[in-house]
Amino acid sequence: MPCRPSRPFLSRATRAPSVLSAGVPATVSPAASPLRSIAMKAVLAVAGTIVASSVHADAGSMPPAAKTAAAKAAPSAKAAWRALSPEACTPLADADRAKLPASWAKYLDAARRCELAAPGGTPRVALISVFAETYYATRAADAPWEDFPKPMLVDREFRCVGGLPELFPFDQPRTLTLRHGLWRDGVPQEIRVHVSNPAVGGDYALPALRWDAAEHRYRAAGAKPSADSPCPTS
Structure with a gap:
């Protein structure tokens, strides 16, 4: 009987290399880890510089009109406008009542103080007005319309600095929004x-009221400097 050629014997010492371990060193030199860390930090630093440069370039390429629009996106407190809410007005304090002219005496219980305050600021100007609906709430249904005193604008010392020609917020049959x-x-x-x-x-x-700092009062737009003051004298 012919003899079969024998297979080469693989001992543990000559075991064939694994596919997964092929080309990978069995151990890593201790000096390789710090070098790899330094190289990675350098790569990240370069990438960060590239991103920052790109962002800066994009901002620099923004058209002037777009920059102006972005700057105006958030209105400042100085430029903001506020509507005066009648619900925010309060009854007059005794000190305020005592400073009003005699023509207001009949209507003091229905008079209200409305602060004209900037957002988050301390009020420096207030509107004093008779609330007609409050006044007539305790009158007969057929009570005649009164000759109410006109609303006053006062400063913090309760000095009159202007006024309105019509009652706020209601002057029959009209409603005012300030x-x-x-x-x-x-x-x-x-x-x-x-x-x-x-x-x-x-x-x-109504004609807009504009503050005249030199005169410490409001003037109606278009009114002559010699126009009569809306502040009551009696």
Whole structure:
């Protein structure tokens, strides 16, 4: 019988290399780990520089109009406008009552103080007005319309600095909406009033009131400097 050629014998010492371990050193030199860490840090630093340069380039390439629009996106407290809410007005304190002219005496219980404050600021100007609806709430249904005193604008010392030609917030049959803004040193530099009028004439706006720092008072837009003051004298 012919003899078969024998297979080569693989001892443990000559075991064939594993596919998974082929080409991978069995151990890593202790000096390789610090070098690898330094190389990785260098790569990350270069990548960060590239990203930062890209962002800076994008910001620098923003058109001037876009930059201006972004700067104006958040309105400042100085430029903001606020609507005066009748619900925020409060009854007059005794000290305020004592400073009003005699023509207000009959209406003091229905008079209200409305602060014109900048957002987050201390009020420096207030509107004093008779709330007609509050006054007539305790009167007969057929009570005649009164000749109410006109609303006053006062400073912190309760000195009159201006006024309105119509009652706020209601002057039969009209309803007034008051907006104030453009503050400087806590004082609204302009006051605007829109009148909702159900009568034939329709809605209209009162002349804007603008602060005159030299005179320490509000003046109606278009009014002559010699125009009579809206502040009561009696």
